[in-house]
Amino acid sequence: MADRASVTGVADVADQVRPPVASTGPLGWVRANLLDTWYNALLTLGVLVALYYLVRGFGGWVLLTAEWAVLTQNLQVLLVGQYPDEEIWRAGAVMLALPFVLGLGWSVWPGFCRRLAISLAVAAPLVAALPVEFASLAAGFRVYLLLNTVLVGAGWLLGRSTVFGSARSVLATWLVLFLGGLVFLRGFAASEALPFVGTKQWGGLMVTLLLSQAGIVISFPLGILFALGRRSSMAFVRVACVAYIEVLRGTPILALLFVTQVLLPLLLPDWMDMDRLTRGLVALILNNSAYMAENVRGGLQSVPSGQLEAARALGMRVHHITARIVLPQALRNVLPAIVGQFIILFKDTAVISLLGLLDFLGTANAILSGRQQWFNAEIEMFLFVAAVYWVFTYAMTSVSRAIERSMSKGVG
């Protein structure tokens, strides 16, 4: 270090020597990475030409040729399915939990939650400003979109206060809003204000989101329990958990779906009569909790035995060691796999369309085949569907990456 310093003539401030600047500006970068050899230059050129035609062709199609009416005309059905028109405010209100919770988490997780909250708060007014007509949703939809931004702000304000500004209270708020939302959507048979709306009438993106959230909150803890059970010292528990995991991992999800449809009504007592959607959810949970258990098991194995010994030597009890020492490290070590499983669950919700229920993708299909008018609008529709799926999966991945980054400082 001293040598370097004297060469550069700042021997007296040796500790100010900086590493050499890696880049020499954008031009230098292009020369170093894209044009360093003749074949690389050729490749770069080829890709540029291809990109140009792609963008020009696709851009022209998006702006001029495509018939986006298939989306704007059917937006309400795509979002909430056949939920009755006069009750649609209930669906709208329930879906507003998302921006509110994101806003609430803003200060708690300033990394990822803040970014998601801001993205939503900015995107909503931009969509509201699009020069299209939202058909049956009309102008009210623009107001609704703006409400998203308002709720992010409201959540943010509340989250800054100490009472709500902790991870625990954000998660609790979300859980309460989610469960309350389900009751609110369903309503009561005898109620004037909240008449009953059966899950047969639920549909669209709303169903996909509700199913994935319920699936995640139930199958994640179940997976943890089964993974822990697999390491239990009690032989019965261990065998039962291994059987559960192996049988369910070996059963295709489609088979599970039909099995739960037929078997659950036979197995459960009358008062526990489940609707179709719930039985579909059970199939998703059975399948996912088994996979989740295997992911968690990998994490459990990655925690060194010295961690348990240190905790035991301190006199900690088994349940404390599991909850405070082993699980946090285990889950952290397999976080990408766990989030990957969440994403699989999110996409797998589409299988419920086989039961005649209409999730987001199922709704899109139903619209396309429902009226002659839309027979040719497949590309527009599926592009939109894919984009929406992508936005949610991308959000989940970026949350996972952000958590990994924030936790990496704990690892040496």
Place this chain on the structure above:
Amino acid sequence: MAQTGDKANGQGHEERNGIIVVRELHKWFGDFHVLRGISMEIYEGEKMVIFGPSGSGKSTFIRTLNRLEEHQRGDIFVDGIELSADIRNIDAIRSEIGMVFQSFNLFPHLTVIDNITLAPMLVRHLSKDDAGTLAMQYLERVGIPEQAAKYPGQLSGGQQQRVAIARALAMQPKIMMFDEPTSALDPEMIKEVLDVMVELAESGMTMIVVTHEMGFARQVADRMVMFDEGKVVEIGTPKEVLEHPRHERTKQFLAQILT
């Protein structure tokens, strides 16, 4: 043992029973007979250094004392409590014995301060504030209060081992056990850890230390024990053991490590 009894007596322990009493301790790993009849008494305030060749059962021995390993034959009493399969006795004994490991075993997902406060809060039911105050006291004692908010991965090996010592001390144990606390450290960090241990010894703590740092042993040990093949081959004051070893095996081993 008989020949060393009078030495211990000479140090004024004659009326007391040991805070740790081990009688005819045997342990097997499967068919492998690791501990072959160990008897030993350690007195309150005593500093006992255990040394011996690799694989001789030193770690296994001290790990049976707080039930990290189960023994199959013999008796262990810690402060009058018999170590048996009874979970309450195990918990009681673990809260009297602090342990420091060769590889630190700090909890990597918790900050330094949380590493120290966790067990006092969960086991001793201290409030967060009380545990925090206590933790800061011990961090000052090991000389790194300024590292409280960092994660273990951000500290040097010597600092991590000092945090591990503070973490064990925060449970306010009567006995501290160290299993080769400096052998995973770079040479320049060994002294900072030994200094903390010397200071702890001077404060009167009962200590059992597995180590090959003979300078440390000479300075603080009341007695030294040489293990070989699961047995105690020699026990006595540092002067006796280091300068006039009785057994050929001890001489050989000391010759190896002192060169």
